Amino acid sequence: MDPVVxxxxxxxxxxxxxxxxxxxxxxxxxxxxxxMLTIVGASGSGKSTLxxxxxxxxxxxxxxxxxxxxxxxxxxxxxxSRFRGRSxxxxxxxxxxxxxxxxxxxxxxxxxxxxxIDDAERHAAEALARxxxxxREHDRTEALSGGQRQRVAIARALLAKPPLLLCDxxxxxxxxxxxxxxxxxxxxxxxAGDTTFVIATHDEHIAEAASRAVxxxxxxxxxx
Amino acid sequence: xxxxxxxxLLGRDVRRDGSALAVAGFGIAAGxxxxxxxxxxxxxxxxxxxxxxxxxDQIELQPKKGADxxxxxxxxxxxxxxxxxxxxxxxxxxxxxxxxxxxxxxxxPASAKGGKEALGRDVGTSELPxxxxxxxxxxxxxxPPGVFHDxxxxxxxxxxxxxTCAAHQYCEKPSDAALGACSDPVPxxxxxxxxxxxxxxxxxxxxxxPIGRSAIEQASKATFVMKVGESVFGRSKTGATRxxxxxxxxxxxxxxxxxxxxxxxxxxxxxxxxxxxxxVTAFSSVLxxxxxxxxxxxxVRVGEGLGLEPKDTRARDVAVLITAITALLSLVAAVxxxxxxxxxxGTFRTLSLSRRREIALYRALGASQTDVQTWLLALAASIGIxxxxxxxxxxxxxxxxxxxxxxxxxxxxxxKPETFxxxPASIALSALGVAVLFALLGAVGPAxxxxxxxxxxxxxxx
Ligand SMILES: Nc1ncnc2c1ncn2[C@@H]1O[C@H](COP(=O)(O)OP(=O)(O)OP(=O)(O)O)[C@@H](O)[C@H]1O
Ligand SMILES: [Mg+2]
Numbered sequence: 001m002d003p004v005v006x007x008x009x010x011x012x013x014x015x016x017x018x019x020x021x022x023x024x025x026x027x028x029x030x031x032x033x034x035x036m037l038t039i040v041g042a043s044g045s046g047k048s049t050l051x052x053x054x055x056x057x058x059x060x061x062x063x064x065x066x067x068x069x070x071x072x073x074x075x076x077x078x079x080x081s082r083f084r085g086r087s088x089x090x091x092x093x094x095x096x097x098x099x100x101x102x103x104x105x106x107x108x109x110x111x112x113x114x115x116x117i118d119d120a121e122r123h124a125a126e127a128l129a130r131x132x133x134x135x136r137e138h139d140r141t142e143a144l145s146g147g148q149r150q151r152v153a154i155a156r157a158l159l160a161k162p163p164l165l166l167c168d169x170x171x172x173x174x175x176x177x178x179x180x181x182x183x184x185x186x187x188x189x190x191x192a193g194d195t196t197f198v199i200a201t202h203d204e205h206i207a208e209a210a211s212r213a214v215x216x217x218x219x220x221x222x223x224x
Numbered sequence: 225x226x227x228x229x230x231x232x233l234l235g236r237d238v239r240r241d242g243s244a245l246a247v248a249g250f251g252i253a254a255g256x257x258x259x260x261x262x263x264x265x266x267x268x269x270x271x272x273x274x275x276x277x278x279x280x281d282q283i284e285l286q287p288k289k290g291a292d293x294x295x296x297x298x299x300x301x302x303x304x305x306x307x308x309x310x311x312x313x314x315x316x317x318x319x320x321x322x323x324x325x326x327x328x329x330x331x332x333p334a335s336a337k338g339g340k341e342a343l344g345r346d347v348g349t350s351e352l353p354x355x356x357x358x359x360x361x362x363x364x365x366x367x368p369p370g371v372f373h374d375x376x377x378x379x380x381x382x383x384x385x386x387x388t389c390a391a392h393q394y395c396e397k398p399s400d401a402a403l404g405a406c407s408d409p410v411p412x413x414x415x416x417x418x419x420x421x422x423x424x425x426x427x428x429x430x431x432x433x434p435i436g437r438s439a440i441e442q443a444s445k446a447t448f449v450m451k452v453g454e455s456v457f458g459r460s461k462t463g464a465t466r467x468x469x470x471x472x473x474x475x476x477x478x479x480x481x482x483x484x485x486x487x488x489x490x491x492x493x494x495x496x497x498x499x500x501x502x503x504v505t506a507f508s509s510v511l512x513x514x515x516x517x518x519x520x521x522x523x524v525r526v527g528e529g530l531g532l533e534p535k536d537t538r539a540r541d542v543a544v545l546i547t548a549i550t551a552l553l554s555l556v557a558a559v560x561x562x563x564x565x566x567x568x569x570g571t572f573r574t575l576s577l578s579r580r581r582e583i584a585l586y587r588a589l590g591a592s593q594t595d596v597q598t599w600l601l602a603l604a605a606s607i608g609i610x611x612x613x614x615x616x617x618x619x620x621x622x623x624x625x626x627x628x629x630x631x632x633x634x635x636x637x638x639x640k641p642e643t644f645x646x647x648p649a650s651i652a653l654s655a656l657g658v659a660v661l662f663a664l665l666g667a668v669g670p671a672x673x674x675x676x677x678x679x680x681x682x683x684x685x686x
Contacts, residue, residue, distance in 0.1 A: 052680035057588055078592040085590015092683060096585050100240050112229040113590040156589070 002069035005031035010063035025219035041216035047200035089157030093169035127155035147178035249611035251564030256615025259557035266550025272641035285532040306506025320519030329508035331499035333455035338448030353483035356491025380406030399464040409471035568666030576674040584682030593675040604667030612659030
C-alpha cells in the first residue's frame, strides 16, 4: 500500500522582490496510514508552509509530494480540488468558520463542492455529536466559545470521513484545559479509526501523545 | 458545481449582502429600462409612421428630373417625359419586386368640390392633381374588390346633359362628342394620408366633422363634382371645360398622397381628350412594391439604368432618421449599462476582497477554481436577470405613463398613434440578454481573480 504522505526533497522558496527566502529546504518525509505525526518547530520555521504543500493548497514547491500515491504537482486543478475535498480534512489554528452560518451549516460546507455526500445532513449532525456539540447544531458560530468553535471546525474536517487530517496548530488559540479536551478528541478519533494525522504544533502534550514527532528547524527536517 | 449547492450559495449571498447586490442591480435595471424604453419607442414610432404615413415596401419612380416640365410646362404644352411599357416590364422582373403599378398622371387641369351629403358642407380644392392606376392591381385591398372600376364598362342611356340621367349619375360627354352616355360617378381612391390630414388639420379648422379612417364609407355616400379642363392655373389648350361626378370608394397607400387616383381607363380617355394620343400610353411614374424594404436599393439601381429616379424618398429618409435616433438613444442606454457593468465590477471587487478568506476556505474544502468562478458569475447573472426584469417592468410602466400623457395632454395631430411604443418579445429578450451580458462583463474580472486566490496565503493570515 502507498504511504499516505510521501515528500521527496521538497523545497519552497518565497521571493519578495530581490529577497529570496528558503522556507523549506530539501524536506523528505513519509507518513504511513494510521500514524499520528506531529511537526514541531519554532515560529517561522515553516510548519504551515509544509502543511500547505502536503494538502495541495500550495504547489509552488520543488521536489515531489505524493498523497496516497498521487503526485499533487501533476493533478489538474479540478481533480486536485475534488480529491482534496474528499481525502484531506483541514483544521486551522484560527478555525476559519463562516460567521454568517450556523454550526451545522459550517460543517456542511465541504458538501457544497464536488460529488454529493449521501445523507450529508445526518453525517454532519453525527460529526457534531462526536465532538460533543450534539444539540448545538443551529447555534450561530458567534455564540460558541473558542473551544466549541474548534470542535465545529473539527466536525467539518470529519464530514467527508477523509483518511488524512492536516491540523495546523489546532490548539494554538485555546487555553490549556480546552486544548487538552481537543487532544483527547484527536486521540479518540485516532484510536477509533484508521485516520492519519499530521499535526503542526507548539503544544508539547500533543507532541508527547503522538506516535511520532519531527522537528523543523530553519526549513530543515529532523526526526527526533 | 451542483445546482442545489449553487442555489444555496446564492441564497446566502442575498441574505448576507442583499443591499450591496441590490445597489449593483439597480444600475443594471436603470440601464435596461432605458434600453428597452428607447428600443420600444423607436419601434413604436416606426410602426406608427411606416405603413400608415410612409410606406417602406414601395417606391415611386419617375423619369429623371430636368426632363419634367411641371404643371406650368404642361399648360404651355410641353411634352411630359413618359415611361414606356417596356420599362414597366423590366422593373417587374427585378428580384424581390411583387408588383409594378404604372401611373398615368392627369395631363389636364382639374378641380373638385362637394361632399355636402357626408360632411355637412361642401369642401373642395381649386387644383386637383390626380393620376390613374390599373384597377386590377388595387382590387385585392378594396372591399368589395370590384368597387374601383371604369363606370363606362356599363354605360347608361345616351344623353346630352346630366338632367336626362338618373339622379346619382351624370352625363359623360367628351368635349368633341355630340352625344354622351349616362355614367355612375367615377370611383376615386385617396391616400390615408389625405384623410388623416383632413381629420386632424382641415376639419377642425373649418368646423367639420372628421371622416375617420374607418368611416370612409361615410364619405363614399358623398359625391364630388370634378371640373376637368380648367383650374386656377388655367385652361387646357384642347377640349372643353366640363364636369364629372366622382365618389371616394376607398383608401389606398397606392393612391396619390395629395390628390385623387382614378381608374386607369378613365384617365386615359381624359388625357386623350385634353392632351392628345401621346399622353395615353406614356406612364408618368411607376409604383414598385417589393417583398421587403431591403430590395429597394436594387430597384432604384435598375431604375436609374432605365432613366428613372425615386419620386419621393420621404419613407426611406424617415426610416433612416428613426433608426438613427433609436441608435443614438440606445447608445445612451449602452453607456448607462456600461456604467452599471463598471458598478458591478466595483461591487464584486469589494465583495471578493472581503471574502478572500472565505473563498480560500472553500478552495481548501474542495472547491475548484471553476467552482468559485461559476458561483460568482452565477451571482452576477442573477443580478443581471433580476435587474433586467425590473428594468423591463419599469420601461413598460414608463411607456404606459408616456402614452397616457400623450393621450390626455397632447393635442390631436395627423397620425397620432394610440401608443408610441411597441414591446415585442424580441425587445424584452434582447434587453434581458444585454442586462445579463453587462452584469457578467462586470463580474468576470473579479471572479477570475477570486478563483486565483492563493488559498495557503489567504488562510495563513490569521
Ligand atoms: N506567502 C509568503 N510570502 C513570503 N514569505 C512567506 C509566505 N508564507 C510564509 N512565509 C515565510 O515563511 C516562513 C515560514 O512561515 P510559516 O507560516 O510556514 O511558519 P510556521 O512554522 O507556521 O510559523 P508559526 O508557528 O508562527 O505558525 C516565515 O518566515 C514567513 O514569513
Ligand atoms: Mg504556522
